[in-house]
Amino acid sequence: xxxxxxxxxxxxxxxxxxxxxxxxxxxxxxxxxxxxxxxxxxxxxxxxxxxxxxxxxxxxxxxxxxxxxxxxxxxxxxxxxxxxxxxxxxxxxxxxxxxxxxxxxxxxxxxxxxxxxxxxxxxxxxxxxxxxxxxxxxxxxxxxxxxxxxxxxxxxxxxxxxxxxxxxxxxxxxxxxxxxxxxxxxxxxxxxxxxxxxxxxxxxxxxxxxxxxxxxxxxxxxxxxxxxxxxxxxxxxxxxxxxxxxxxxxxxxxxxxxxxxxxxxxxxxxxxxxx
Amino acid sequence: xxxxxxxxxxxxxxxxxxxxxxxxxxxxxxxxxxxxxxxxxxxxxxxxxxxxxxxxxxxxxxxxxxxxxxxxxxxxxxxxxxxxxxxxxxxxxxxxxxxxxxxxxxxxxxxxxxxxxxxxxxxxxxxxxxxxxxxxxxxxxxxxxxxxxxxxxxxxxxxxxxxxxxxxxxxxxxxxxxxxxxxxxxxxxxxxxxxxxxxxxxxxxxxxxxxxxxxxxxxxxxxxxxxxxxxxxxxxxxxxxxxxxxxxxxxxxxxxxxxxxxxxxxxxxxxxxxxxxxxxxxxxxxxxxxxxxxxxxxxxxxxxxxxxxxxxxxxxxxxxxxxxxxxxxxxxxxxxxxxxxxxxxxxxxxxxxxxxxxxxxxxxxxxxxxxxxxxxxxxxxxxxxxxxxxxxxxxxxxxxxxxxxxxxxxxxxx
Numbered sequence: 001x002x003x004x005x006x007x008x009x010x011x012x013x014x015x016x017x018x019x020x021x022x023x024x025x026x027x028x029x030x031x032x033x034x035x036x037x038x039x040x041x042x043x044x045x046x047x048x049x050x051x052x053x054x055x056x057x058x059x060x061x062x063x064x065x066x067x068x069x070x071x072x073x074x075x076x077x078x079x080x081x082x083x084x085x086x087x088x089x090x091x092x093x094x095x096x097x098x099x100x101x102x103x104x105x106x107x108x109x110x111x112x113x114x115x116x117x118x119x120x121x122x123x124x125x126x127x128x129x130x131x132x133x134x135x136x137x138x139x140x141x142x143x144x145x146x147x148x149x150x151x152x153x154x155x156x157x158x159x160x161x162x163x164x165x166x167x168x169x170x171x172x173x174x175x176x177x178x179x180x181x182x183x184x185x186x187x188x189x190x191x192x193x194x195x196x197x198x199x200x201x202x203x204x205x206x207x208x209x210x211x212x213x214x215x216x217x218x219x220x221x222x223x224x225x226x227x228x229x230x231x232x233x234x235x236x237x238x239x240x241x242x243x244x245x246x247x248x249x250x251x252x253x254x255x256x257x258x259x260x261x262x263x264x265x266x267x268x269x270x271x272x273x274x275x
Numbered sequence: 276x277x278x279x280x281x282x283x284x285x286x287x288x289x290x291x292x293x294x295x296x297x298x299x300x301x302x303x304x305x306x307x308x309x310x311x312x313x314x315x316x317x318x319x320x321x322x323x324x325x326x327x328x329x330x331x332x333x334x335x336x337x338x339x340x341x342x343x344x345x346x347x348x349x350x351x352x353x354x355x356x357x358x359x360x361x362x363x364x365x366x367x368x369x370x371x372x373x374x375x376x377x378x379x380x381x382x383x384x385x386x387x388x389x390x391x392x393x394x395x396x397x398x399x400x401x402x403x404x405x406x407x408x409x410x411x412x413x414x415x416x417x418x419x420x421x422x423x424x425x426x427x428x429x430x431x432x433x434x435x436x437x438x439x440x441x442x443x444x445x446x447x448x449x450x451x452x453x454x455x456x457x458x459x460x461x462x463x464x465x466x467x468x469x470x471x472x473x474x475x476x477x478x479x480x481x482x483x484x485x486x487x488x489x490x491x492x493x494x495x496x497x498x499x500x501x502x503x504x505x506x507x508x509x510x511x512x513x514x515x516x517x518x519x520x521x522x523x524x525x526x527x528x529x530x531x532x533x534x535x536x537x538x539x540x541x542x543x544x545x546x547x548x549x550x551x552x553x554x555x556x557x558x559x560x561x562x563x564x565x566x567x568x569x570x571x572x573x574x575x576x577x578x579x580x581x582x583x584x585x586x587x588x589x590x591x592x593x594x595x596x597x598x599x600x601x602x603x604x605x606x607x608x609x610x611x612x613x614x615x616x617x618x619x620x621x622x623x624x625x626x627x628x629x630x631x632x633x634x635x636x637x638x639x640x641x642x643x644x645x646x647x648x649x650x651x652x653x654x655x656x657x658x659x660x661x662x663x664x665x666x667x668x669x670x671x672x673x674x675x676x677x678x679x680x681x682x683x684x685x686x687x688x689x
Contacts, residue, residue, distance in 0.1 A: 036338065036339065036342055162334075162335075163334065163336055163337065163338075164331070164335070164338070165336060167341075168335065168336045171337035171338055172335060174370060177337070177365075194370060194371060195370060
């Protein structure tokens with residue numbers, strides 16, 4: 001009898017408890033450092049603030065100085081929510097059980113190979129034996145997809161140089177430090193006009209669905225869904241669209257693991273560099 | 276050149292010399308040092324920047340390098356140009372070739388190696404605008420020199436003022452006082468100050484002036500006295516001369532003076548042709564009666580009155596003299612003998628007609644007149660007098676109250 005009573009009390013208290021702690025809950029959000037910290041924070045902080053209002057829990061944005069550092073932390077499950085490329089998602093799904101929540105439906109993620117505008121390279125074969133810049137070894141579009149194509153598809157011999165960020169790749173190519181560089185269209189379009197003027201695209205890889213916002217399984221499903229709903233709701237507002245376009249995410253849709261299974265077949269594991 | 280001008284030139288010269296010394300000798304090293312300090316500051320900053328970009332540069336993270344260099348350039352407004360060059364000499368930053376600035380002359384170029392290898396990974400080069408520092412240095416120099424100028428000007432004014440007040444003006448006053456002293460003014464204001472050499476000089480000058488003034492006053496008194504005495508003497512002399520020449524009672528000339536004037540007229544007559552005068556001696560008749568009756572006072576009054584009567588009968592140019600007692604003489608100048616005789620007769624009548632009243636008594640007197648011509652043929656003075664005397668005696672002898680002409684039996688009664 002006493003046992004039943006206390007159980008009832010606990011059961012009654014639970015919702016209150018749960019409701020109370022919602023406002024004091026804080027989740028970390030890790031974003032892959034495609035750009036320098038400041039730009040990253042400028043892009044994501046307003047979105048998270050808007051989401052906080054809708055979800056009721058607090059969101060703490062965590063940047064990372066370098067992509068490799070981010071990758072490690074990601075794979076160690078240090079972020080409650082994370083925005084990273086699909087390949088990392090697969091890995092993280094395997095290791096930690098991260099599940100995707102939302103993604104952009106308006107475009108495909110492709111790697112682009114850029115060369116200096118005034119350089120003599122016309123075909124990929126011209127780059128045989130030269131140095132090519134990539135952001136980090138495991139950047140999906142810029143590095144993994146690109147290297148898989150260059151090596152796997154075209155049998156190109158090249159010396160990779162990992163220059164930490166996408167912006168670095170473009171600068172290295174523009175300044176003639178490397179013959180070519182791997183990036184993605186979205187980051188290329190974000191570069192200053194005078195830098196873009198120094199570059200031209202030589203090759204594009206096949207596209208895959210772009211980066212999702214994922215959640216660690218330790219986040220309760222209710223909160224995960226709250227996040228997803230809040231995101232999609234925000235994305236439907238004019239203000240939300242304006243904010244999210246800077247990520248860039250032009251058309252947010254709900255994401256599932258099925259969107260990314262095709263990636264498993266690309267054989268990118270061969271090009272993944274562990275350290 | 277006066278004290279004032281001398282001092283001003285001296286002080287101006289000193290001030291100008293000092294300012295020039297400060298400008299050409301003192302300030303240049305100071306401003307050089309300031310520039311050196313500024314230059315070193317820029318170099319230090321550059322080396323810090325080189326250190327900051329080393330890690331990303333080693334990773335080829337050019338985006339990070341660009342972020343850092345852009346931020347550093349933004350925070351260093353004096354850095355006109357920042358260029359990063361790799362070991363092969365290729366420009367890594369900025370993306371496009373910057374414009375040349377070599378023609379501006381207030382810039383310096385600094386460089387720092389990135390990394391501690393040799394050869395270095397890269398070199399960071401800046402072009403620094405030293406104009407602000409130079410501007411500060413220049414304005415510092417200018418404000419210092421202006422401050423010095425003001426201080427020197429004030430000092431100049433103070434010294435000049437002192438010289439003016441303590442030396443020049445008192446001296447000028449004393450010079451003025453000395454000038455005035457030469458012209459006899461003793462009251463000119465002397466400088467007030469009692470202290471120092473000028474004060475002593477002023478005091479001494481004042482004492483000297485007082486002494487001169489006293490001396491001057493004494494001399495003036497002395498002079499006045501002497502003048503007074505002299506004028507007294509002169510008066511006395513004149514008095515004596517007058518008394519020597521005139522009869523005290525009647526005021527007409529006396530015998531001596533008459534004889535002198537007669538001598539002159541005689542000379543004239545003897546020298547010049549045609550000059551002739553007439554001499555007459557007049558002896559009053561019945562004069563003693565008055566004296567005996569009424570006393571000497573009456574007699575004196577009578578004589579005075581008769582002199583007046585006779586004076587009235589002759590001209591201004593003629594002489595009337597009292598020879599003594601009741602004897603008179605008349606010299607008629609430029610007069611012919613006939614006319615002279617007529618005059619004598621007239622006098623004779625007038626004297627006779629004159630009524631003298633004394634108390635309640637009445638008297639009448641007469642005149643015995645001797646006439647003598649004075650001409651070129653006349654004898655000497657003594658003889659003339661004698662002749663006149665004789666003629667007068669003759670008149671008396673012939674009955675009194677008449678005119679007798681010398682040398683002729685002529686006589687006429689009045």
